[in-house]
Amino acid sequence: MKNKLLIIGASGHGKVVADIALKMNKWKCVAFLDDDESVKTSLGIKVIGKTEDALKHLNDCDIFVGIGNNAIREKLQEKLELEGASLPILIHPNAVIGEEVKIKSGTVVMAGVVINCSTALGKGCIINTGATIDHDNNIEDYVHISPGVNTAGSVKIGRLTWIGIGSVVSNNVSITQRSILGANATVVKNLTEPGTYVGVPARRLTNENTHSS
Ligand SMILES: CC(=O)SCCNC(=O)CCNC(=O)[C@H](O)C(C)(C)COP(=O)(O)OP(=O)(O)OC[C@H]1O[C@@H](n2cnc3c(N)ncnc32)[C@H](O)[C@@H]1OP(=O)(O)O
Numbered sequence: 001m002k003n004k005l006l007i008i009g010a011s012g013h014g015k016v017v018a019d020i021a022l023k024m025n026k027w028k029c030v031a032f033l034d035d036d037e038s039v040k041t042s043l044g045i046k047v048i049g050k051t052e053d054a055l056k057h058l059n060d061c062d063i064f065v066g067i068g069n070n071a072i073r074e075k076l077q078e079k080l081e082l083e084g085a086s087l088p089i090l091i092h093p094n095a096v097i098g099e100e101v102k103i104k105s106g107t108v109v110m111a112g113v114v115i116n117c118s119t120a121l122g123k124g125c126i127i128n129t130g131a132t133i134d135h136d137n138n139i140e141d142y143v144h145i146s147p148g149v150n151t152a153g154s155v156k157i158g159r160l161t162w163i164g165i166g167s168v169v170s171n172n173v174s175i176t177q178r179s180i181l182g183a184n185a186t187v188v189k190n191l192t193e194p195g196t197y198v199g200v201p202a203r204r205l206t207n208e209n210t211h212s213s
Helices: 012-024 051-057 070-082
Strands: 004-008 029-033 062-065 196-198
Touching (some): 029 051, 062 070
Parallel strands (some): 004 029
């Protein structure tokens, strides 16, 4: 771990990431990188360069990708990993993490989250505000669990999936990779085809647009 933290992305999600980093009180200095030149500060924290500048700071900074879009976050984190970057895990001090929980690099766990025992979180995941992830879940890489989601026991969520705000996933259910669950969806059986699912119980949207946040 380094004593400086660089966060890529200074917009809404990046700001929440920075707020968590400040509350963890582990870094002497926190700064942003952002490709929008008009953004000079965010949350009172300086933007000191663009995404491409991350490579100049590999030796002196931990780097965190604070981008909400799953596919973009994956692309940036994978490149940084190849370059040997130090990619921390961010956990808000008011999150509750059970025994035997495994969390991989580049994942953020936000305020009010509860993760029960024996659950595994992959790399580059977002576990957003107030979500609960129960025991023995397997959340693969670059998944976004939106605010207020509840997953029951032994749920599996495939890589790059986005679970929309307030959704519920019943116990022992698997959701395949690259899926999107709309706000307030309820999943009661396995979703085996990637797609966008909405409603109670969740059903696939027929005319899907392409979303990847
Ligand atoms: C901190 C943060 O902000 S984290 C971010 C949290 N944000 C979210 O969780 C947002 C989740 N996104 C959604 O729910 C979106 O509506 C999506 C991704 C499911 C669908 O978006 P789009 O592909 O643009 O679909 P669109 O808005 O055109 O809707 C298509 C149809 O599905 C319906 N629909 C869309 N979302 C939902 C939903 N959540 N539940 C039920 N029906 C829905 C629409 O009413 C529409 O129906 P119609 O064709 O009969 O008019």
